[in-house]
Amino acid sequence: MTKDLNLDEKTIIIYGPIQQMVQSLATSLTGLGADVALIDKQASEMQRFADNLMDMRQVNGKNGRAAVIEADINSAREAKEAVSRAAELFGGVDIYIDANFSGRSEWFSKTEAIDGFEDIFHSHLSRSLFMAHAALEFLRGRKRGRVLFMMNDLKL
Numbered sequence: 001m002t003k004d005l006n007l008d009e010k011t012i013i014i015y016g017p018i019q020q021m022v023q024s025l026a027t028s029l030t031g032l033g034a035d036v037a038l039i040d041k042q043a044s045e046m047q048r049f050a051d052n053l054m055d056m057r058q059v060n061g062k063n064g065r066a067a068v069i070e071a072d073i074n075s076a077r078e079a080k081e082a083v084s085r086a087a088e089l090f091g092g093v094d095i096y097i098d099a100n101f102s103g104r105s106e107w108f109s110k111t112e113a114i115d116g117f118e119d120i121f122h123s124h125l126s127r128s129l130f131m132a133h134a135a136l137e138f139l140r141g142r143k144r145g146r147v148l149f150m151m152n153d154l155k156l
Contacts, residue, residue, distance in 0.1 A: 016099030043070030
């Protein structure tokens with residue numbers, strides 16, 4: 001199946017915290033030739049990982065590039081700036097993947113799930129919506145692209 005996936009010269013933005021799912025996804029995507037921009041407010045943690053991906057590119061020239069964009073997304077303007085920086089780095093954006101909720105299923109599995117949802121919305125969901133809207137705006141201008149949202153299986 002991976003032979004059918006042609007991600008050469010495609011740019012993919014992954015927004016969300018650096019954790020195992022994001023690392024696996026970014027490793028696989030760069031291995032398939034995609035350039036990956038990792039966006040999160042914890043750039044120092046992500047930078048070592050991105051450096052490792054770039055080292056892998058030195059070993060296999062078919063691998064894509066990786067870069068980290070530090071951004072604490074609290075507004076639509078900040079999201080648009082982060083997407084624009086990714087586009088400038090790699091010459092465009094083809095796919096946006098929101099991984100901001102991956103690894104956070106515990107928010108939805110509590111018996112008092114609705115209690116505190118406003119805090120979750122303001123601290124995380126609004127950021128995901130800002131980023132998705134900025135990516136969609138960019139992709140709409142190019143008349144192509146994909147937007148994906150990742151979330152772990154919920155354990156109720």
